[in-house]
Amino acid sequence: KAGVTQTPRYLIKTRGQQVTLSCSPISGHRSVSWYQQTPGQGLQFLFEYFSETQRNKGNFPGRFSGRQFSNSRSEMNVSTLELGDSALYLCASSGRQNPNTGELFFGEGSRLTVL
Amino acid sequence: GEDVEQSLFLSVREGDSSVINCTYTDSSSTYLYWYKQEPGAGLQLLTYIFSNMDMKQDQRLTVLLNKKDKHLSLRIADTQTGDSAIYFCAESTFSGGYNKLIFGAGTRLAVHP
Numbered sequence: 001k002a003g004v005t006q007t008p009r010y011l012i013k014t015r016g017q018q019v020t021l022s023c024s025p026i027s028g029h030r031s032v033s034w035y036q037q038t039p040g041q042g043l044q045f046l047f048e049y050f051s052e053t054q055r056n057k058g059n060f061p062g063r064f065s066g067r068q069f070s071n072s073r074s075e076m077n078v079s080t081l082e083l084g085d086s087a088l089y090l091c092a093s094s095g096r097q098n099p100n101t102g103e104l105f106f107g108e109g110s111r112l113t114v115l
Numbered sequence: 116g117e118d119v120e121q122s123l124f125l126s127v128r129e130g131d132s133s134v135i136n137c138t139y140t141d142s143s144s145t146y147l148y149w150y151k152q153e154p155g156a157g158l159q160l161l162t163y164i165f166s167n168m169d170m171k172q173d174q175r176l177t178v179l180l181n182k183k184d185k186h187l188s189l190r191i192a193d194t195q196t197g198d199s200a201i202y203f204c205a206e207s208t209f210s211g212g213y214n215k216l217i218f219g220a221g222t223r224l225a226v227h228p
Contacts, residue, residue: 004157033215033216035218040220041220042203042218042219042220042221043158043203043218043220043221044218045215045216045217045218048215056215058215090157090158092157092158103160103163104158104160104216106150106157106158106159107157108155108156108157109157
Protein backbone atom coordinates (compact mmCIF):
# COMPACT_ATOMS: atom_id res chain seq x y z
CA LYS A 1 0.00 0.00 0.00
CA ALA A 2 1.56 3.28 -1.06
CA GLY A 3 2.04 5.92 1.63
CA VAL A 4 1.11 9.57 1.61
CA THR A 5 2.74 11.29 -1.35
CA GLN A 6 3.52 14.98 -1.43
CA THR A 7 4.75 16.98 -4.40
CA PRO A 8 6.93 18.82 -4.99
CA ARG A 9 9.46 17.83 -2.32
CA TYR A 10 11.43 21.04 -2.59
CA LEU A 11 10.69 24.40 -4.12
CA ILE A 12 12.03 27.92 -4.07
CA LYS A 13 9.83 30.96 -4.61
CA THR A 14 10.23 34.70 -4.25
CA ARG A 15 8.17 37.07 -2.16
CA GLY A 16 4.82 37.93 -3.68
CA GLN A 17 4.53 34.75 -5.70
CA GLN A 18 2.02 32.03 -5.04
CA VAL A 19 2.53 28.29 -4.60
CA THR A 20 0.41 25.15 -4.83
CA LEU A 21 1.33 21.97 -2.99
CA SER A 22 -0.21 18.59 -3.62
CA CYS A 23 -0.96 15.62 -1.40
CA SER A 24 -2.17 12.16 -2.33
CA PRO A 25 -3.42 10.26 0.71
CA ILE A 26 -3.23 6.57 1.32
CA SER A 27 -5.73 4.76 -0.85
CA GLY A 28 -9.09 4.63 0.92
CA HIS A 29 -8.32 7.47 3.30
CA ARG A 30 -10.81 10.30 3.05
CA SER A 31 -9.41 12.70 5.67
CA VAL A 32 -6.44 14.91 4.81
CA SER A 33 -4.84 17.36 7.23
CA TRP A 34 -2.16 19.95 6.54
CA TYR A 35 0.49 21.22 8.96
CA GLN A 36 3.22 23.83 8.75
CA GLN A 37 6.49 22.93 10.44
CA THR A 38 9.06 25.60 11.30
CA PRO A 39 12.02 25.43 13.70
CA GLY A 40 10.61 28.13 15.92
CA GLN A 41 6.93 27.19 15.99
CA GLY A 42 6.95 23.42 15.65
CA LEU A 43 3.91 21.95 13.92
CA GLN A 44 1.01 24.29 13.36
CA PHE A 45 -2.35 22.97 12.15
CA LEU A 46 -3.52 24.53 8.89
CA PHE A 47 -6.73 22.73 7.92
CA GLU A 48 -8.43 19.37 7.58
CA TYR A 49 -10.59 18.07 4.75
CA PHE A 50 -12.98 15.16 4.63
CA SER A 51 -14.96 14.18 1.55
CA GLU A 52 -14.15 17.49 -0.17
CA THR A 53 -15.31 19.59 2.82
CA GLN A 54 -13.09 21.67 5.05
CA ARG A 55 -14.04 20.66 8.56
CA ASN A 56 -11.45 22.44 10.64
CA LYS A 57 -9.11 25.36 10.17
CA GLY A 58 -6.15 26.66 12.12
CA ASN A 59 -5.16 30.25 12.83
CA PHE A 60 -3.59 31.19 9.54
CA PRO A 61 -4.34 34.19 7.32
CA GLY A 62 -6.60 33.91 4.31
CA ARG A 63 -3.54 33.67 2.05
CA PHE A 64 -3.51 30.01 3.01
CA SER A 65 -6.22 27.97 1.36
CA GLY A 66 -6.85 24.40 0.38
CA ARG A 67 -9.21 22.04 -1.30
CA GLN A 68 -9.89 18.37 -1.67
CA PHE A 69 -10.96 16.53 -4.77
CA SER A 70 -13.40 13.68 -5.15
CA ASN A 71 -10.52 11.18 -5.22
CA SER A 72 -9.39 12.56 -1.81
CA ARG A 73 -6.27 14.17 -3.23
CA SER A 74 -5.73 17.56 -1.68
CA GLU A 75 -3.97 20.76 -2.60
CA MET A 76 -3.01 23.74 -0.54
CA ASN A 77 -2.25 27.16 -1.92
CA VAL A 78 -0.35 30.06 -0.44
CA SER A 79 -0.71 33.39 -2.20
CA THR A 80 1.43 36.52 -1.91
CA LEU A 81 4.28 34.63 -0.32
CA GLU A 82 6.20 36.15 2.57
CA LEU A 83 9.62 35.25 3.90
CA GLY A 84 7.98 33.80 7.01
CA ASP A 85 6.14 31.24 4.91
CA SER A 86 9.39 29.32 4.46
CA ALA A 87 8.67 25.99 6.13
CA LEU A 88 8.13 22.29 5.72
CA TYR A 89 4.49 21.66 4.82
CA LEU A 90 3.27 18.28 5.94
CA CYS A 91 0.20 16.44 4.81
CA ALA A 92 -1.36 13.62 6.81
CA SER A 93 -4.17 11.26 5.99
CA SER A 94 -6.45 9.17 8.15
CA GLY A 95 -8.78 6.32 7.48
CA ARG A 96 -11.07 7.37 10.30
CA GLN A 97 -13.99 9.71 9.99
CA ASN A 98 -12.64 11.52 13.03
CA PRO A 99 -8.96 11.74 12.15
CA ASN A 100 -7.75 12.64 15.57
CA THR A 101 -8.90 9.54 17.35
CA GLY A 102 -6.29 7.40 15.73
CA GLU A 103 -3.11 7.37 13.75
CA LEU A 104 -2.29 10.05 11.24
CA PHE A 105 -0.08 8.93 8.38
CA PHE A 106 2.29 11.67 7.30
CA GLY A 107 3.97 12.35 4.02
CA GLU A 108 7.60 13.44 3.81
CA GLY A 109 6.58 17.04 3.28
CA SER A 110 7.15 19.83 0.80
CA ARG A 111 9.97 22.15 1.79
CA LEU A 112 9.24 25.69 0.67
CA THR A 113 11.89 28.38 0.68
CA VAL A 114 10.82 31.96 0.05
CA LEU A 115 13.56 34.38 -1.01
CA GLY B 116 -5.92 28.19 25.17
CA GLU B 117 -4.45 25.26 23.33
CA ASP B 118 -0.80 24.68 24.02
CA VAL B 119 1.56 21.76 24.24
CA GLU B 120 5.03 22.35 25.63
CA GLN B 121 8.16 20.26 25.46
CA SER B 122 11.82 20.84 26.14
CA LEU B 123 13.69 21.33 22.87
CA PHE B 124 16.78 19.17 23.36
CA LEU B 125 17.85 16.03 25.16
CA SER B 126 21.23 14.34 24.97
CA VAL B 127 21.78 10.83 26.32
CA ARG B 128 24.45 8.16 26.20
CA GLU B 129 23.82 5.01 24.23
CA GLY B 130 22.35 2.33 26.49
CA ASP B 131 20.90 4.80 28.99
CA SER B 132 17.20 5.58 29.36
CA SER B 133 15.74 8.72 27.78
CA VAL B 134 12.82 10.57 29.29
CA ILE B 135 11.02 13.17 27.19
CA ASN B 136 8.48 15.32 28.98
CA CYS B 137 5.43 17.19 27.76
CA THR B 138 2.73 19.35 29.30
CA TYR B 139 -0.63 20.07 27.71
CA THR B 140 -3.53 22.35 28.51
CA ASP B 141 -6.78 20.74 27.40
CA SER B 142 -8.01 18.66 30.34
CA SER B 143 -10.68 17.14 28.13
CA SER B 144 -8.18 15.63 25.70
CA THR B 145 -9.11 12.02 25.18
CA TYR B 146 -6.02 10.93 23.29
CA LEU B 147 -2.38 11.87 23.73
CA TYR B 148 0.22 10.89 21.19
CA TRP B 149 3.94 10.55 20.67
CA TYR B 150 5.22 10.90 17.13
CA LYS B 151 8.80 10.48 15.89
CA GLN B 152 10.39 12.37 13.01
CA GLU B 153 13.67 11.16 11.54
CA PRO B 154 15.78 13.49 9.38
CA GLY B 155 14.18 14.23 6.01
CA ALA B 156 11.06 12.27 6.84
CA GLY B 157 7.50 12.90 7.91
CA LEU B 158 6.16 12.05 11.33
CA GLN B 159 5.49 8.49 12.37
CA LEU B 160 3.21 7.47 15.24
CA LEU B 161 5.19 5.83 18.04
CA THR B 162 2.48 5.26 20.58
CA TYR B 163 -0.61 6.84 22.10
CA ILE B 164 -2.47 6.68 25.37
CA PHE B 165 -6.11 7.13 26.29
CA SER B 166 -6.79 9.71 28.94
CA ASN B 167 -8.27 7.11 31.28
CA MET B 168 -4.92 5.31 31.48
CA ASP B 169 -1.96 6.16 33.70
CA MET B 170 0.64 4.11 31.90
CA LYS B 171 1.21 2.23 28.71
CA GLN B 172 4.19 0.04 27.89
CA ASP B 173 5.23 -1.10 24.46
CA GLN B 174 8.59 -2.89 24.27
CA ARG B 175 11.25 -0.26 25.04
CA LEU B 176 8.68 2.55 25.27
CA THR B 177 6.81 3.55 28.43
CA VAL B 178 4.26 6.36 28.44
CA LEU B 179 3.22 7.90 31.74
CA LEU B 180 0.23 10.20 32.05
CA ASN B 181 -0.51 12.45 35.02
CA LYS B 182 -3.92 13.93 34.27
CA LYS B 183 -3.97 16.10 37.38
CA ASP B 184 -0.79 17.92 36.32
CA LYS B 185 -1.51 17.51 32.58
CA HIS B 186 1.90 15.95 32.19
CA LEU B 187 2.90 13.26 29.73
CA SER B 188 6.24 11.54 29.45
CA LEU B 189 7.89 9.09 27.09
CA ARG B 190 10.63 6.83 28.40
CA ILE B 191 12.86 4.98 25.98
CA ALA B 192 14.81 2.19 27.62
CA ASP B 193 18.26 1.17 26.37
CA THR B 194 18.44 4.13 23.98
CA GLN B 195 20.17 3.39 20.69
CA THR B 196 21.73 5.67 18.06
CA GLY B 197 18.79 4.83 15.82
CA ASP B 198 16.53 6.56 18.33
CA SER B 199 18.10 9.91 17.45
CA ALA B 200 15.21 11.95 16.07
CA ILE B 201 12.70 14.64 16.97
CA TYR B 202 9.87 13.47 19.23
CA PHE B 203 6.55 15.27 19.18
CA CYS B 204 3.92 15.17 21.86
CA ALA B 205 0.34 15.87 20.68
CA GLU B 206 -3.03 16.22 22.31
CA SER B 207 -6.37 15.64 20.65
CA THR B 208 -8.63 18.59 21.35
CA PHE B 209 -12.25 19.16 20.35
CA SER B 210 -12.89 22.18 18.16
CA GLY B 211 -15.54 23.13 15.64
CA GLY B 212 -17.33 19.83 16.00
CA TYR B 213 -14.29 17.70 15.37
CA ASN B 214 -11.10 16.80 17.11
CA LYS B 215 -7.84 18.31 15.98
CA LEU B 216 -4.31 17.53 17.00
CA ILE B 217 -2.19 20.14 18.73
CA PHE B 218 1.51 19.35 18.57
CA GLY B 219 4.36 20.49 20.73
CA ALA B 220 7.44 22.03 19.18
CA GLY B 221 9.30 18.72 19.38
CA THR B 222 12.22 17.45 21.45
CA ARG B 223 15.40 16.69 19.56
CA LEU B 224 17.00 13.57 21.04
CA ALA B 225 20.70 13.10 20.43
CA VAL B 226 22.22 9.75 21.35
CA HIS B 227 25.99 9.65 21.73
CA PRO B 228 28.35 6.72 22.31
